[in-house]
Amino acid sequence: MELSKTSMEKIDDAIKSTADFGFSKETVVRVLKKLLKVYDGNWEHIEADNYSVLADAILSDSDPEEGQKKRAEKKNLDSDHHRKKLKTKEHGQKAKSCMHGSVKRELTEVPRQQEAESLEGRTTTNQLLESSQTIISKEQKMKKSRAETTKIGENGSTLFESQDPCTFETPLAVMCPEVLEPSCHNGHEDAHMISGVKHPTDKKFKGILVAHEGQMVDACSSQAIVSSKDFSTNFEVELSNYGKGKLSFLFNPSLANGSDFQMPGIESICKAMEDKCLRTYKILEPNFSFMKLLDDICQCILDLGSGPNGGSADSGGNQNNPSNMQAIQHLPTGIKRQYHDVNDITRGEECLSIPIVSGEDGVLPPPFYYISQNTTFQAAYINLSLARIGDENCCSGCFGDCLAEPLPCACARETGGEFAYTRDGLLKEGFLDACVSMLREPLEQSYFYCKGVCPIEQMKGVNKPEACKGHRIKKFIKECWRKCGCTRNCGNRVVQRGITPDYTLYVCLLNLFRPQVFLTPGKKGWGLRSAENLPRGAFVCEYVGEILTNTELYERNTELSGKNNQKTGKAKHTYPVLLDSDWGTEGVLKDEEALCLDGTFYGNVARFINHRCFDCNITAIPVEIETPDHHYYHLAFFTTREVEPFEELTWDYEIDFDDVNHPVKAFKCHCGSKFCRDKRRISSCFAGDILSLRLYQLTVKADMLSQEDLNLELWCYPENIQERQGGAELC
Numbered sequence: 001m002e003l004s005k006t007s008m009e010k011i012d013d014a015i016k017s018t019a020d021f022g023f024s025k026e027t028v029v030r031v032l033k034k035l036l037k038v039y040d041g042n043w044e045h046i047e048a049d050n051y052s053v054l055a056d057a058i059l060s061d062s063d064p065e066e067g068q069k070k071r072a073e074k075k076n077l078d079s080d081h082h083r084k085k086l087k088t089k090e091h092g093q094k095a096k097s098c099m100h101g102s103v104k105r106e107l108t109e110v111p112r113q114q115e116a117e118s119l120e121g122r123t124t125t126n127q128l129l130e131s132s133q134t135i136i137s138k139e140q141k142m143k144k145s146r147a148e149t150t151k152i153g154e155n156g157s158t159l160f161e162s163q164d165p166c167t168f169e170t171p172l173a174v175m176c177p178e179v180l181e182p183s184c185h186n187g188h189e190d191a192h193m194i195s196g197v198k199h200p201t202d203k204k205f206k207g208i209l210v211a212h213e214g215q216m217v218d219a220c221s222s223q224a225i226v227s228s229k230d231f232s233t234n235f236e237v238e239l240s241n242y243g244k245g246k247l248s249f250l251f252n253p254s255l256a257n258g259s260d261f262q263m264p265g266i267e268s269i270c271k272a273m274e275d276k277c278l279r280t281y282k283i284l285e286p287n288f289s290f291m292k293l294l295d296d297i298c299q300c301i302l303d304l305g306s307g308p309n310g311g312s313a314d315s316g317g318n319q320n321n322p323s324n325m326q327a328i329q330h331l332p333t334g335i336k337r338q339y340h341d342v343n344d345i346t347r348g349e350e351c352l353s354i355p356i357v358s359g360e361d362g363v364l365p366p367p368f369y370y371i372s373q374n375t376t377f378q379a380a381y382i383n384l385s386l387a388r389i390g391d392e393n394c395c396s397g398c399f400g401d402c403l404a405e406p407l408p409c410a411c412a413r414e415t416g417g418e419f420a421y422t423r424d425g426l427l428k429e430g431f432l433d434a435c436v437s438m439l440r441e442p443l444e445q446s447y448f449y450c451k452g453v454c455p456i457e458q459m460k461g462v463n464k465p466e467a468c469k470g471h472r473i474k475k476f477i478k479e480c481w482r483k484c485g486c487t488r489n490c491g492n493r494v495v496q497r498g499i500t501p502d503y504t505l506y507v508c509l510l511n512l513f514r515p516q517v518f519l520t521p522g523k524k525g526w527g528l529r530s531a532e533n534l535p536r537g538a539f540v541c542e543y544v545g546e547i548l549t550n551t552e553l554y555e556r557n558t559e560l561s562g563k564n565n566q567k568t569g570k571a572k573h574t575y576p577v578l579l580d581s582d583w584g585t586e587g588v589l590k591d592e593e594a595l596c597l598d599g600t601f602y603g604n605v606a607r608f609i610n611h612r613c614f615d616c617n618i619t620a621i622p623v624e625i626e627t628p629d630h631h632y633y634h635l636a637f638f639t640t641r642e643v644e645p646f647e648e649l650t651w652d653y654e655i656d657f658d659d660v661n662h663p664v665k666a667f668k669c670h671c672g673s674k675f676c677r678d679k680r681r682i683s684s685c686f687a688g689d690i691l692s693l694r695l696y697q698l699t700v701k702a703d704m705l706s707q708e709d710l711n712l713e714l715w716c717y718p719e720n721i722q723e724r725q726g727g728a729e730l731c
């Protein structure tokens with residue numbers, strides 16, 4: 001009979017859909033023919049429920065040669081049932097198998113005797129059917145023995161195993177629950193499929209099936225011990241110290257592209273999943289680990305299953321809170337993991353290692369994720385399209401090194417027609433002087449004022465935000481970038497090369513930045529220093545973190561200063577930096593364009609740079625790289641003077657220590673500078689000096705004072721009183 005085009009397509013569809021279950025084309029076609037006869041060519045029944053009828057029929061399809069043998073095996077099925085159940089895992093390791101949700105549904109509805117009868121003559125293996133029954137019966141038992149509320153497995157899939165590779169060439173996946181030894185079993189038989197893990201007809205199905213078993217009473221305190229099994233396609237996660245819970249992952253090799261699939265190690269799986277969570281789900285919490293997530297799943301299952309209302313139990317977290325961070329903060333804390341490599345805090349993210357120099361007690365900085373490039377958190381809008389870079393903002397006609405050319409190119413326009421860098425890769429004296437004086441002589445600087453509500457005022461969370469207090473107009477460096485014709489080693493590309501010492505560049509002979517994260521001797525916590533001296537104007541590093549909108553930052557800060565965080569002390573060090581340039585240029589600023597960088601959870605070494613009032617040795621300069629739009633830019637640190645080896649690197653956070661309304665409560669400053677602005681630090685010492693100190697800070701150009709002047713001035717400052725009074729710290 002000639003088949004119509006539609007029929008051909010339908011057959012193709014049926015083959016494709018059932019191929020996922022591991023059925024061969026020949027088997028599918030053979031059974032299809034029979035079914036089409038039975039249903040008088042009506043595809044509706046065959047296609048229904050993702051071809052469940054077809055799948056059933058294939059399972060029931062009799063191979064005459066095998067029939068006798070299978071019937072014999074079937075006779076043993078019932079008597080062997082309990083014994084085999086205990087061995088399901090072993091079978092599963094060898095067997096190929098498949099599953100089908102609707103098949104399970106049907107089987108659970110069929111009375112046992114009837115079910116047995118329907119098995120007569122099947123070509124599928126006993127283990128396959130037995131395994132599915134095992135799961136079902138376990139679920140049924142569990143429903144009885146526990147709170148009758150366990151939903152797990154209802155949408156899940158029945159498990160089939162096959163020892164007959166000829167019949168099931170491409171088995172789908174299998175969960176092989178290892179039934180616990182009676183001694184540690186506590187009488188619970190609660191192996192079951194995790195709801196909705198993967199339905200075989202789900203096109204995203206990757207051949208991995210997850211199952212858990214055992215009573216997970218200890219999931220919360222679990223150490224998430226991982227035991228990789230010695231077969232290449234399976235690994236398990238122990239969910240308690242007593243082996244009472246277990247998640248099993250088994251991969252069906254036939255679904256891998258190629259036959260040499262090897263189940264990766266648990267470490268690499270966790271790493272990959274953590275990276276994925278970071279990228280895809282934007283999970284922020286530095287304590288986040290995939291193992292903890294698995295652990296949490298089990299805790300959740302346990303809570304749902306044993307809650308008073310059969311599913312309403314709250315595991316301690318705010319389940320309505322959409323923030324991953326919040327949810328993860330409530331995870332059990334029992335799981336230990338070494339977060340920092342003392343030899344390289346960057347975990348290989350930078351091209352040089354940055355060691356942690358800790359004290360004798362081996363204490364390490366709190367955990368965070370090291371990133372070497374900014375990453376958006378959620379709502380921040382940054383348009384990095386090449387189309388936005390007009391001819392006036394790039395030098396497409398250049399070649400080689402722009403700094404070697406006799407005339408500056410278009411990229412020098414931002415810096416007044418002169419490049420900001422010398423050919424040695426340092427900042428030019430004049431440019432650096434201008435940047436430093438902008439910081440040190442705030443009264444002489446130009447400011448812009450937000451036209452609408454100032455994002456900073458809005459961030460303070462008051463009902464009626466105050467008028468914009470003004471934002472300093474900053475001097476930008478503009479670097480060449482991808483639309484430019486020069487090479488990557490062009491001298492006008494310094495910040496974008498990162499901390500990496502590039503020894504092909506002359507600059508690196510001058511600037512041997514050897515960063516170290518170290519515990520400061522004072523009360524500032526961890527700090528950053530260089531083991532080599534740095535010349536004036538040398539690029540140190542960029543401030544890297546998550547790009548947030550100011551609203552997001554406000555919400556984050558509110559969360560951090562909330563009750564829970566006070567408990568965990570997480571609000572102690574926060575690391576936000578505002579990207580507040582050009583906010584006033586385009587009328588009312590959209591929320592998603594008022595951005596900041598937060599290195600609290602994800603950041604680079606810059607998050608360790610401590611604050612120093614006024615006479616700090618590095619300064620932050622905005623750098624335009626990928627977009628001429630100054631809502632987003634890079635913040636790069638350059639030395640303001642020559643820095644000695646092992647001298648702490650400090651910058652002026654420009655904190656207004658008097659601003660009590662700021663959402664981030666200012667720390668008590670221990671910068672040790674003679675010009676410290678923190679009144680709390682000096683008021684108890686010698687209040688009479690405050691006025692002169694403020695005046696001094698606002699008007700005196702420190703660089704222009706002679707050492708004699710400076711000494712005289714400094715003697716008046718309260719910071720020095722302790723020295724005069726014998727060195728006791730007064731503040």
Ligand SMILES: C[S@@+](CC[C@H](N)C(=O)[O-])C[C@H]1O[C@@H](n2cnc3c(N)ncnc32)[C@H](O)[C@@H]1O
Pocket residue numbers: 365523524525526527572573574575606607608609610611612667668669670671672
């Ligand atoms: C960007 S972090 C610097 C690294 C921090 N010291 C650490 O251990 O992670 C900023 C935090 O460091 C501390 N800090 C920085 N400079 C300080 C200073 N001059 N005095 C006191 N604490 C300081 C404050 O807690 C501040 O919130």
